[in-house]
Amino acid sequence: MPVLVVLDGFTLNPGDLTWQGLHGLADCRIHDRTTPGQLLPRARGAELLLTNKTVLGGRAIAALPDLRYIGVLATGYNVVDLEAARTRGIPVTHVPAYGTASVAQMVFAHLLNLTQNVAGHAASVRRGAWQQAEDFCYWETPLVELEGLTLGLVGAGRIGAAVARIGQAFGMRVIAHDPAAPSLPAGIEPASLDAVFEQADVVSLHCPLTPQTERLVNRERLARMKPTAFLINTSRGPVVDEAALAEALNAGRLAGAGLDVLSQEPPRPGNPLLAARNCHLTPHIAWATRAARNRLMDIAVDNVRAFLDGTPRNVVNGPLPAPR
Numbered sequence: 670m671p672v673l674v675v676l677d678g679f680t681l682n683p684g685d686l687t688w689q690g691l692h693g694l695a696d697c698r699i700h701d702r703t704t705p706g707q708l709l710p711r712a713r714g715a716e717l718l719l720t721n722k723t724v725l726g727g728r729a730i731a732a733l734p735d736l737r738y739i740g741v742l743a744t745g746y747n748v749v750d751l752e753a754a755r756t757r758g759i760p761v762t763h764v765p766a767y768g769t770a771s772v773a774q775m776v777f778a779h780l781l782n783l784t785q786n787v788a789g790h791a792a793s794v795r796r797g798a799w800q801q802a803e804d805f806c807y808w809e810t811p812l813v814e815l816e817g818l819t820l821g822l823v824g825a826g827r828i829g830a831a832v833a834r835i836g837q838a839f840g841m842r843v844i845a846h847d848p849a850a851p852s853l854p855a856g857i858e859p860a861s862l863d864a865v866f867e868q869a870d871v872v873s874l875h876c877p878l879t880p881q882t883e884r885l886v887n888r889e890r891l892a893r894m895k896p897t898a899f900l901i902n903t904s905r906g907p908v909v910d911e912a913a914l915a916e917a918l919n920a921g922r923l924a925g926a927g928l929d930v931l932s933q934e935p936p937r938p939g940n941p942l943l944a945a946r947n948c949h950l951t952p953h954i955a956w957a958t959r960a961a962r963n964r965l966m967d968i969a970v971d972n973v974r975a976f977l978d979g980t981p982r983n984v985v986n987g988p989l990p991a992p993r
Contacts, residue, residue, distance in 0.1 A: 670696045672735075673717035673973070676703040680721060681742050681962055681969075690970035694977060709733070717973060720748060727753035738976050741985075742969055743956075744768070745905070747878065751986040758990050762972040762983045766827055767964040768956040772903050773831035775955035776873055779927025782949055783899050784813035816840030821869025822847070823862070823885070824876035824904065830854045832873055844868060847876075866893040871901065878905035888913040891923060899925050903955045906931040915941035918948050929955045 673695035675688075679702060682688060691697050695717055703711055703723045709732055712718055716735050718725070721742040727750040730736065739749055741763045754761050782788065786809065793799070793809055820836040822829045822845035833843045837856055844860040845853055853859055862885075866872060872894065876882050886900065886909040894900070900923065902909055911932055917923040925947035931940060934953055942948050956962075968983070975982040 674715040676723040768961040771961040818870035821865035829875035915945040
């Protein structure tokens with residue numbers, strides 16, 4: 670059987686899933702985490718290599734002569750030098766569309782937190798604030814109704830479209846900017862990027878990280894937003910200029926933000942968003958429901974099986990030359 674090495678499998682499977690599907694296809698060596706110094710010793714001799722966030726640069730790929738396949742245990746694949754793999758005839762696959770429902774759910778978890786502050790109000794009750802109140806009710810932050818508000822999407826692919834459907838169910842008007850989409854799903858109004866930031870009461874980011882989208886949310890675009898608006902980011906951290914967002918929040922030029930991703934993960938202690946006003950951060954968990962991780966595992970196994978059968982699927986670096 671071919672040798673398969675999983676470099677960093679813990680976040681996908683911390684123990685509540687099974688690697689059995691891979692064990693049926695290859696001689697598997699599964700590691701929870703792999704440091705840069707451990708990469709080559711662990712990967713040497715592997716024909717099949719699976720990674721999530723462990724970086725596989727051109728030098729590492731060149732140093733692994735037995736390598737025939739790289740599978741990324743995620744949708745994003747910027748951790749792999751695609752051209753170096755392509756030159757060797759090594760297909761790089763990814764796992765698309767496994768977390769659509771879970772990520773869309775997290776968007777509204779953040780949005781409802783910003784508009785209702787359920788956890789904050791529940792904590793105040795535990796502290797005894799309700800028992801001491803002079804009235805039958807109180808609220809510590811503004812309560813915002815979603816019906817009638819405008820939801821602006823930057824990116825209207827699978828996840829963006831799922832977020833739009835939920836927004837429409839709340840009675841929101843939905844506008845979107847997605848130059849890559851030939852057409853938008855029903856009920857979504859096309860808009861320029863500037864119009865999304867100017868008109869939306871909620872801007873939700875669903876674009877890939879590219880040179881064009883890096884720091885797309887900058888000081889200029891934040892200045893276009895309503896001071897009552899919210900920003901939600903479940904896409905990629907570097908899409909947002911974090912210093913500019915912190916400044917806008919702290920100055921009251923933006924009502925709040927909910928982010929599941931940052932430019933560096935885990936964040937450095939000095940990241941300005943860690944202490945920014947009404948900024949709520951979650952540790953990159955929108956993808957991580959058990960249902961979504963189970964789908965990811967199934968697709969990753971199917972990707973390996975398809976490669977071994979000679980019909981690779983979900984390849985992101987084709988067309989490939991003949992393997993050398």
